[in-house]
Amino acid sequence: MGGEWKLVRIEKVAERVAMGPFGSSIKVETFVSDGVPIISGQHLHGFKVNDGVGFNFITEEHAERLKNANVLRGDVIFTHAGNIGQVAFVPNNSKYERYVISQRQFYLRPDTSKILPEYIVAYFKTPEGQHKLLANASQVGVPSIAQPVSYLRSLEIPLPPLPEQRAIAHILGALDDKIELNRRMSQTLEEMARALFKAWFVDFEPVRAKAAIRREHPVWSNTQVSRASCPNLKPEIAELFPDEFENSELGEIPKGWRVGTLSNLVENVIERIQPSSFTESHPYVPIECIEARSVCLINWQPGRNAKSSLVRFYKGDIIFGAMRPYFHKVCIAPFDGTTRTTAFVLRPVPSELSFTAFAVSRDETIDYATAHSEGSTIPYAKWAGSLQDMKIIIPMQNVREAFHRYIWPFIERMMINVSANTLLATLRDTLLPKLISSELRVKDAERFLKERGL
Numbered sequence: 001m002g003g004e005w006k007l008v009r010i011e012k013v014a015e016r017v018a019m020g021p022f023g024s025s026i027k028v029e030t031f032v033s034d035g036v037p038i039i040s041g042q043h044l045h046g047f048k049v050n051d052g053v054g055f056n057f058i059t060e061e062h063a064e065r066l067k068n069a070n071v072l073r074g075d076v077i078f079t080h081a082g083n084i085g086q087v088a089f090v091p092n093n094s095k096y097e098r099y100v101i102s103q104r105q106f107y108l109r110p111d112t113s114k115i116l117p118e119y120i121v122a123y124f125k126t127p128e129g130q131h132k133l134l135a136n137a138s139q140v141g142v143p144s145i146a147q148p149v150s151y152l153r154s155l156e157i158p159l160p161p162l163p164e165q166r167a168i169a170h171i172l173g174a175l176d177d178k179i180e181l182n183r184r185m186s187q188t189l190e191e192m193a194r195a196l197f198k199a200w201f202v203d204f205e206p207v208r209a210k211a212a213i214r215r216e217h218p219v220w221s222n223t224q225v226s227r228a229s230c231p232n233l234k235p236e237i238a239e240l241f242p243d244e245f246e247n248s249e250l251g252e253i254p255k256g257w258r259v260g261t262l263s264n265l266v267e268n269v270i271e272r273i274q275p276s277s278f279t280e281s282h283p284y285v286p287i288e289c290i291e292a293r294s295v296c297l298i299n300w301q302p303g304r305n306a307k308s309s310l311v312r313f314y315k316g317d318i319i320f321g322a323m324r325p326y327f328h329k330v331c332i333a334p335f336d337g338t339t340r341t342t343a344f345v346l347r348p349v350p351s352e353l354s355f356t357a358f359a360v361s362r363d364e365t366i367d368y369a370t371a372h373s374e375g376s377t378i379p380y381a382k383w384a385g386s387l388q389d390m391k392i393i394i395p396m397q398n399v400r401e402a403f404h405r406y407i408w409p410f411i412e413r414m415m416i417n418v419s420a421n422t423l424l425a426t427l428r429d430t431l432l433p434k435l436i437s438s439e440l441r442v443k444d445a446e447r448f449l450k451e452r453g454l
Helices: 060-065 117-125 127-134 148-154 162-201 205-216 222-229 350-360 363-371 397-436 442-451
Strands: 006-009 014-019 036-039 056-058 070-072 076-079 087-089 098-101 105-110 156-159 245-248 251-254 258-261 266-268 310-313 318-321 330-332 337-340 343-348 391-394
Touching (some): 014 148, 036 060, 070 105, 076 117, 087 117, 105 148, 117 127, 117 162, 117 397, 162 205, 162 350, 162 442, 205 222, 310 343, 318 350, 337 343, 343 350, 350 397
Parallel strands (some): 036 098
Antiparallel strands (some): 006 156, 014 105, 076 087, 076 105, 245 251, 258 391, 266 343, 310 337, 318 330
16 A cells, blocks of 8 residues: 555645744843743654643744744744754644744645645655754754755655544544653642642641641640641541741751751762663653653653763752753653753652752752853753752651652652553554555554554
């Protein structure tokens, strides 16, 4: 069947191919709290534009002035500079009706009477499609595709009949939907965990509740105060919190807690590994793969060749992006692996991992790393003599350990989801070129997935 599929130039099946705005058209000072979202590379890691990682916004009026860079549902977005090779489409159930692409992107609006956006993305995710897309790329300086609009228009793509395109899109979409479901589950679990961290260690809610009861009943025992003030906590956990505050250099803190530094919680471990000793058993994790301000690793690229020195990490370490703009990339390593030397590998006490991970990933820590970075072209954070000395409030050890015991099942579930998504993505990427080339018939693929409960 594959031999019967004709090759067509993109310009014959596209209503429009256009570039993103000039770099000076969108600046930080033009961002607003709500409006038209700007798509960046972090939104293009899957088949569909990822609405779950947060956006910067510009006003409706600003978006209108950049109308040529507006994308709608069904449009396919490519990256032409930087992380080239990215491609994703805006799905029909996207959170927003329109977006503005960044200056490093361009887009294709397909003629859906001839070709589906899902199929276009699927094709350009295959090795053949990636090869075609990047054949006109330069790796000197910032990787980029030369004349991306005219080049894309000239590319030829195999064109199955629409029913065949829909069938291929359905199979790949089912796998992608399951990946997205796992991702959203992990996101919900993390939001719950982060809310608990804030309640216990930022707002001091259990301490404030106990202090209020203690003022009313000064002769009550700690157990009585705990049960009356913290009905939603197990008594043995509520009793770990004090019922009064004391002054400190960081302001009022729970009595018995102390002001310390990040180095009291984690050790910065540097174990270098050369690319020549890289193996499949030590997956390489680009810092870009970590979702912004999340403790959960989203994806990684096993087997990718690295050109520069790497650092090792082990399961349970905390990876912290040490180069701007990646200070907001923080996660718990769910396996042993490697990453670039532009990341800190922070090793916490295992029994306090959950507390430490959320403390390190707080906005205050990221802001501190940003403010104290060095270097004019590409600022880097420093650990020794800088980030390690950041002042933080450190609860008593038994409270830190209690939080870890409470939250660890959430993190374990998130790690399971990461592993499941990696297997699903591998399966999807294995089926993808076989379906596009018709080496694997759609009915065979459907039966294959059904046998595996997918």
